[in-house]
């Protein structure tokens with residue numbers, strides 16, 4: 001009899017755990033690609049803005065007439081107010097049709113600190129909204145894509161997502177472009193090309209070395225007939241023109 005009661009208690013405890021994890025997971029929507037039959041990819045650059053690296057990346061994107069997404073940290077984006085070079089590149093991003101994305105404020109690990117994460121994401125969203133506004137564009141929090149630092153994903157993020165009114169986290173394919181000296185130009189391009197598929201989201205970084213591999217990578221994709229999409233609403237490059245976002 002006692003044994004049966006224990007079994008019953010354990011069963012109910014497991015059921016409660018299951019229900020809670022289901023509830024917290026249900027809001028945690030992650031996006032890994034555009035579900036599409038068209039030849040289209042997204043280029044995304046993390047960890048900026050940086051006056052020198054972004055200036056070069058923007059020049060290359062302009063040369064090939066490509067729209068991308070920049071996931072920026074608050075520590076770097078707050079230099080918008082004090083460093084003219086940073087203001088210049090962020091203003092260029094907005095005016096040249098790229099998307100400003102949120103990459104947290106401190107770029108930490110947040111697994112035990114979801115309240116801090118909510119605070120940071122809201123703070124960076126405010127900075128992004130302000131940068132758009134300075135350039136005469138109105139953007140809402142829900143339209144700002146967010147990518148977690150180190151592509152961290154865990155259960156509690158469902159709570160964070162509901163607090164920042166963020167509809168999805170943006171993931172994608174990450175190679176080792178950030179270890180440029182070890183990886184080198186050819187290997188960086190190879191990693192991306194080996195993972196090329198329709199709707200792919202490529203994760204790259206705002207680094208000076210991007211100028212070494214980015215032109216050839218873009219040319220290779222364009223030769224194959226690929227187009228480039230981003231998260232800028234009401235624009236030709238907006239993802240919804242190609243399909244739906246999915247995992």
Ligand SMILES: [Zn+2]
Nearest residue numbers: 046047149150
């Ligand atoms: Zn990062």
